[in-house]
Amino acid sequence: MNLGKQDTGVVAQSAADLAKSARIEILKMTSSAKAAHVASSLSVIDLLAVLYSGIANITPDNRAKTDRDIVILSKGHAAAAIYSVLALKKFFDINWLSNYCGDGAQLGGHVTSTGVPGVELSTGSLGHGLPYGLGIAISRKLTKSPGKVFVIMSDGECDEGTTWESALIANHYNLDNLIVIIDRNKIQSLDFTESTIALEPFMDKWKSFGWNVVEMDGHDHLSLAEELSKKSSIPKCIVANTIKGKGVDFMENTVLWHYRSPNDEELSRAISQVENN
């Protein structure tokens, strides 16, 4: 959607509220399920909150429409993040969150589309979301359908070859309806990205593939809302600088919380930090 200044302010405010509520749900979900990836979910949550607060044209009521926008969370390990947002936006019953990862649960530790309203693609193996989103974007070009395709990826995911195969193809077919948002939290499974397989100069890589590349603060709702409302004549890549574990000081910027889940004491400390922020 193309929004005016006043509108983006409204989006930013509701995104801030949504992100705060979602952070609390993420903490509760990962704690009760003793599940991994809490910090990954906290780093990406502001990006999702902005998209689902009026930037992406997708609601529980327009899901069947073929010209609506598409959001794909390619970093499927941040399932708690998208599930909490979709539940808070009433795509499905919020009570589903309390049985996250449980026996017979609707919601598991990696994103599943089957039986989960609002999810476009089951993800969990990295490097799948961008080619899939690229396909939807190409199909919409062929049929002159207007909706945009947003693909949210992790930075570690850019190790995957499909990322760069897709970057080539999107440029070749001039997919101005495709927007990639990279959750640049600079940490992957075992270490910092730059100590694992260095990505820098990261922006230059995307630019050299012919993309419109924008670097920004991935926790700044207003700037994100403004940037995501702008049109681009070529495929766009937003490198969103984020902090892994954002909002809970003892989880921030550490490799440990990629896998660890909060115990009861850590959970109550974490929730009070989020509530008082």
Next chain:
Amino acid sequence: MRNTFIQTLLENAKRDPNIIFITGDLGFGVIEEFQKQLPNQFINAGVSEQAMMGMAAGIASTGKRVFVYSIGNFPTLRCLEQIRNDVCLMNNPVVIVSVGAGYSYGSQGYTHHALEDIAVMRALPNMNVYIPADAVESKSLTNYLCKNKSPSYLRLGKTGEPILTNNTIEPLNNRIVDIKSGDDGTILFVGPIGKRALAAAEILDQMNLNVSVASVPFATDIDIAYLKYAAAKGPIVTVEEHSTRGGFGSIILESLHQLNVPYRLKIIASSQQNLSEIGSQDYLQVTNGLDEKSIVDAFNSFW
């Protein structure tokens, strides 16, 4: 066979704008007419099979029927997880078309031999494998797949295969039809290797063993009534240009086992003794035990 496929697809795609053809930068001399006539239904994804397959699934998710075309192992093994997750799990209507089954590209070396694809593709959920014996079956299967809405794998030979079948039943189904009928046993085959099955049957005729010979184009959707009848009649020999591990012979073996009937079965498939062996398709069929003699010997071992 590949020309029949592309011509049949083109005819269907002219009538149905939802049919999209994607090539992984292959098909020189084969695909140009499609590209020329239907440029808005044609995509060259370049040499990027993994992105191509994910992209195909994404396009299919918007209501299109997508045919992905490449050769040998490139559209199957190279992008296996994209097929598993993005096509099969999401149940998207993608037809994977691989040209060059078995030793079709014999002299090009092992990288270009497609010998494990049936086993790998049949292991995937929601996926069905279709293998035409000749241009007749290539045409009828392509027509069938243009309307079918499930993940599918179409395993094609190359070119110049003899016509072996004449089953033109419409609409096509999984019924197995004898090319030649006999009372003493059955040869079931998939693909153009069927010419050796027919030649073996002629040799057996001279030895007063009259066997039925049939192509099984619906390779993962077996005509159980036929199989029961064949098992009761006599020994069964399967023939395929594929590894012995998990291919068409295994499908028949598993089906017979599930039927819980007495049966006698031998599987003729590639022994893959020397992976680096170079030669023509005919030559490699013989050196890997896929010749008439192996089929005749298999029958003789039952008596």
